Amino acid sequence: MGVGLFQYTVLSVLVFLLGALGLMIRKNVIVMFLCLELMLNGVNILFMALARCRGSVEGQVIVLFVMAVAAAEAAIGMAIITTFYRNRGGVGVDRADLMKW
Amino acid sequence: MMVLILAVVLIPLLGATINGLFCWFTKRKAHLIAVPAIAIPAICSLVLLGKVLHGEHFDQVLYWWIPLGDLRVPIGFLLDELSAVMITTVSFVATWIHVYSIGYMDHETPRGYAKYFCYLNLFVFFMLTLCLANNFLLMFVGWEGVGLCSYLLIGYWYEKASAANAGMKAFIVNRIGDFGFMVGLFLIYKHLGTLLFSQAFAQAEHLSVGMATLITLLLFTGATGKSAQIPLYVWLPDAMEGPTPVSSLIHAATMVTAGVYMVARTHAFFNMAPLSMEVVASIGVATALMAATMALVNNDLKRILAYSTVSQLGYMFVGVGVGVYAAGIFHLFTHAFFKGLMFLTAGSVMHALHGELNLQKMGGLIRKMPITGWTFVVGALAIAGIPPLAGFWSKDEILAGAFMGGHKVIWAVGTFTAFLTAFYMFRLIFLTFFGEPRERHLYEHAHESPPVMTIPLIVLAVGSALAGLLALAPHGGIAGFLNRTLGEAHGAVHHEGSVVYVLMAVSVAMGVAGVALAYFMYMRRVPDTVALAANFRPIYTLLYNKYYVDEIYFALIVNPVVGGSRHVLWKFVDVVIIDGAVNGTGRLCRLVGSGLRYLQTGYIPDYAWMILVGAVVIYWIGRLF
Amino acid sequence: MVINPWNLVFLFFALLVLLSAVGVVAIRHPVYSALSLLANLCITAVLYLVLMGAPFIAMIQVIVYAGAIMVFFLFVIMLMNLRKGEYEERMVPWRLLLGVSAAAVFAFQVFILAGEWRGFLPPGAHGFGAKDLSHLIFTRYILAFELVSVLIFVAALGAVALAKKKL
Numbered sequence: 001m002g003v004g005l006f007q008y009t010v011l012s013v014l015v016f017l018l019g020a021l022g023l024m025i026r027k028n029v030i031v032m033f034l035c036l037e038l039m040l041n042g043v044n045i046l047f048m049a050l051a052r053c054r055g056s057v058e059g060q061v062i063v064l065f066v067m068a069v070a071a072a073e074a075a076i077g078m079a080i081i082t083t084f085y086r087n088r089g090g091v092g093v094d095r096a097d098l099m100k101w
Numbered sequence: 102m103m104v105l106i107l108a109v110v111l112i113p114l115l116g117a118t119i120n121g122l123f124c125w126f127t128k129r130k131a132h133l134i135a136v137p138a139i140a141i142p143a144i145c146s147l148v149l150l151g152k153v154l155h156g157e158h159f160d161q162v163l164y165w166w167i168p169l170g171d172l173r174v175p176i177g178f179l180l181d182e183l184s185a186v187m188i189t190t191v192s193f194v195a196t197w198i199h200v201y202s203i204g205y206m207d208h209e210t211p212r213g214y215a216k217y218f219c220y221l222n223l224f225v226f227f228m229l230t231l232c233l234a235n236n237f238l239l240m241f242v243g244w245e246g247v248g249l250c251s252y253l254l255i256g257y258w259y260e261k262a263s264a265a266n267a268g269m270k271a272f273i274v275n276r277i278g279d280f281g282f283m284v285g286l287f288l289i290y291k292h293l294g295t296l297l298f299s300q301a302f303a304q305a306e307h308l309s310v311g312m313a314t315l316i317t318l319l320l321f322t323g324a325t326g327k328s329a330q331i332p333l334y335v336w337l338p339d340a341m342e343g344p345t346p347v348s349s350l351i352h353a354a355t356m357v358t359a360g361v362y363m364v365a366r367t368h369a370f371f372n373m374a375p376l377s378m379e380v381v382a383s384i385g386v387a388t389a390l391m392a393a394t395m396a397l398v399n400n401d402l403k404r405i406l407a408y409s410t411v412s413q414l415g416y417m418f419v420g421v422g423v424g425v426y427a428a429g430i431f432h433l434f435t436h437a438f439f440k441g442l443m444f445l446t447a448g449s450v451m452h453a454l455h456g457e458l459n460l461q462k463m464g465g466l467i468r469k470m471p472i473t474g475w476t477f478v479v480g481a482l483a484i485a486g487i488p489p490l491a492g493f494w495s496k497d498e499i500l501a502g503a504f505m506g507g508h509k510v511i512w513a514v515g516t517f518t519a520f521l522t523a524f525y526m527f528r529l530i531f532l533t534f535f536g537e538p539r540e541r542h543l544y545e546h547a548h549e550s551p552p553v554m555t556i557p558l559i560v561l562a563v564g565s566a567l568a569g570l571l572a573l574a575p576h577g578g579i580a581g582f583l584n585r586t587l588g589e590a591h592g593a594v595h596h597e598g599s600v601v602y603v604l605m606a607v608s609v610a611m612g613v614a615g616v617a618l619a620y621f622m623y624m625r626r627v628p629d630t631v632a633l634a635a636n637f638r639p640i641y642t643l644l645y646n647k648y649y650v651d652e653i654y655f656a657l658i659v660n661p662v663v664g665g666s667r668h669v670l671w672k673f674v675d676v677v678i679i680d681g682a683v684n685g686t687g688r689l690c691r692l693v694g695s696g697l698r699y700l701q702t703g704y705i706p707d708y709a710w711m712i713l714v715g716a717v718v719i720y721w722i723g724r725l726f
Numbered sequence: 727m728v729i730n731p732w733n734l735v736f737l738f739f740a741l742l743v744l745l746s747a748v749g750v751v752a753i754r755h756p757v758y759s760a761l762s763l764l765a766n767l768c769i770t771a772v773l774y775l776v777l778m779g780a781p782f783i784a785m786i787q788v789i790v791y792a793g794a795i796m797v798f799f800l801f802v803i804m805l806m807n808l809r810k811g812e813y814e815e816r817m818v819p820w821r822l823l824l825g826v827s828a829a830a831v832f833a834f835q836v837f838i839l840a841g842e843w844r845g846f847l848p849p850g851a852h853g854f855g856a857k858d859l860s861h862l863i864f865t866r867y868i869l870a871f872e873l874v875s876v877l878i879f880v881a882a883l884g885a886v887a888l889a890k891k892k893l
Contacts, residue, residue: 003732003847017829018747020832024821024829026706051854053846067787080888082889099701100702
């Protein structure tokens with residue numbers, strides 16, 4: 001009995017949820033952004049596992065696209081964070097409270 | 102043949118499009134587009150008429166417009182004797198009205214001038230579509246189209262409140278009739294499963310008499326609206342607010358004849374329903390009499406002509422109602438000439454007198470404007486039924502048809518109306534063109550119109566004089582020609598020589614008597630008109646106020662609708678229910694929002710948490726249901 | 727029962743992946759947090775390379791993700807040069823509780839779902855390389871590929887527009 005899809009799924013979901021947890025409990029926007037990348041990585045693992053399982057290459061193509069989008073996202077995200085830092089004088093996400101009731 | 106038919110229909114549309122889209126460019130030159138755009142179809146339709154004379158027919162689907170399962174409606178054209186006569190009449194008279202308009206609309210702004218010609222071409226386009234359609238729905242397109250154009254043209258001077266109101270009145274009254282027409286179409290489709298003329302008429306005998314009666318009465322409701330019969334004639338006198346050539350176009354060629362044409366076109370249904378025929382003939386003759394009496398005392402030049410149109414349309418409906426369809430269409434044909442002519446002369450008078458329409462202020466104008474005056478006299482003689490002018494032949498055929506068909510009362514009333522017609526027409530002439538001028542300065546400034554206006558008058562006067570002679574053409578004349586399509590007259594007229602001549606003599610005598618009475622009353626002043634009006638004051642007042650029909654309609658229909666709208670629909674339904682619902686919705690949203698907004702912490706991690714919880718909830722919802 | 731050596735390899739790397747992921751979430755200092763993510767990405771790349779037969783993706787993961795993107799992150803973090811008081815972290819216990827419970831429910835339901843999956847992944851380094859990927863990218867996914875390039879271009883412009891003080 002080798003390593004099956006189930007084990008990979010567990011790994012991927014755990015990575016994903018750790019990222020999500022970080023998003024939910026951290027306040028530093030930079031770290032939240034890192035957690036976002038972590039979530040993407042968790043999803044990537046699942047894609048890779050499924051591709052391997054089905055013996056197809058398409059999952060890898062999707063991973064490639066996820067990476068490309070992540071790169072674009074990182075550029076925009078970092079730009080937003082620097083602007084945020086400049087305008088709000090800190091990186092705490094609770095400083096962004098214009099939309100608060 | 103197809104190319105010619107397409108040319109007849111599409112060239113006016115092209116003209117309208119050019120003048121409509123490029124009015125900023127065509128401006129004062131709009132007529133250079135518009136007049137050829139109607140003259141070419143006129144020539145084409147003459148060629149087509151020639152082909153039809155040789156027995157060629159055309160009935161072809163060009164394109165399936167609405168291919169919807171069982172409901173298949175094409176764009177297709179039907180050219181037979183009936184539509185050939187119609188398009189020739191329409192395009193020929195319309196051409197001369199276009200030419201005349203060049204002079205008449207001279208004082209308009211450049212854009213208004215282009216707009217006017219655009220509408221005029223569009224009007225003719227829709228009328229030709231109506232006449233050439235080979236199915237009910239395409240006919241309905243033309244039917245609605247002429248309604249739209251009449252609205253646009255009657256309200257052409259829309260800055261004037263009365264013109265705008267008259268346009269709306271025409272539109273709304275027509276809409277009432279159109280409702281009946283539409284329901285008729287639905288019934289035809291429901292019971293025959295087709296809207297194509299050829300198929301529908303071939304299957305007409307499958308209809309039960311009751312259903313045929315219902316359908317024809319509904320169709321006739323449409324015709325009363327479009328062709329200004331009782332009870333929906335009220336829009337036509339008000340339609341005089343439009344420019345006079347437009348009145349001419351509406352009365353002579355394009356709009357009001359549509360109803361008569363439609364009844365003749367659907368004669369297969371009407372033949373199935375004797376009761377409907379009775380209704381058509383009765384309403385026709387009642388309208389003829391009523392409108393003629395109203396014209397007796399009116400002092401407005403154009404309104405008298407309008408009432409006379411209503412009256413003459415009544416004759417046409419008598420013709421189609423008693424089963425002599427060809428005579429009805431023949432009267433439509435001759436009427437197009439002399440009524441088009443008379444409106445154009447009225448426009449010429451208005452042009453000369455700076456818009457003055459009151460007969461009592463005119464007089465003696467024939468010395469200032471001989472062409473206008475004498476052409477008008479020709480038209481009036483034609484409408485009065487003096488042989489050998491056009492009106493005599495067609496009116497006589499209708500009355501003879503009524504008499505032969507056993508409708509003696511209708512014949513008697515019709516003949517009496519012919520007397521009234523001759524009387525009021527010559528009252529108009531004697532007050533306007535003869536006698537001494539009653540307003541000196543108006544008379545002094547009067548002048549003959551430019552040639553661009555008088556030439557159409559002369560052409561149409563010749564037409565009015567000679568058109569009736571077509572009745573004497575070989576093979577039964579125009580009636581025989583039309584009967585190839587319309588079938589031998591229902592309740593056929595057998596020309597029993599002597600009776601026919603007696604009838605002719607009676608109607609000529611009536612016409613002459615009317616002219617003579619008018620002469621004595623308005624030229625010799627015996628008996629004195631003022632004293633007469635005083636003696637018969639109740640009748641005079643009744644007639645002068647047009648039987649109070651407008652007032653009755655206002656009291657019975659318009660005021661209840663307006664009042665109901667104001668007090669029920671506005672003050673209650675709108676303010677309380679609809680506004681209440683709208684404001685209540687807003688208030689509810691605000692209430693809910695003021696509670697829910699505490700969810701909006703503005704704190705991103707909370708949103709992330711909600712997304713995750715949402716994913717879980719959606720999963721379980723999908724799992725459980 | 728013979729223990730399959732591949733299972734041990736998987737277990738080892740999976741634990742490292744999870745450990746580094748916990749590090750990303752738990753470490754207070756952003757620089758170390760980012761370094762932990764870097765480690766996570768690299769270990770995942772090894773997983774791809776050794777166990778899943780995807781050398782090309784592993785390479786890209788290291789070069790682009792770990793190399794370029796993470797360096798960019800670190801650069802920004804260091805540029806801000808946050809001091810100890812400026813991390814702005816005050817852990818709120820009930821938030822932690824809520825977050826963990828939501829994540830636990832989510833994990834639970836996914837595990838139930840995935841428990842029925844019987845797929846098997848052949849371990850080893852033999853798999854698909856750059857040739858297979860590029861074949862697919864430039865045929866079936868050509869439109870997506872071009873769109874992604876446009877996206878990256880727009881993102882670059884957007885980053886400039888956002889971050890610049892005065893345009």
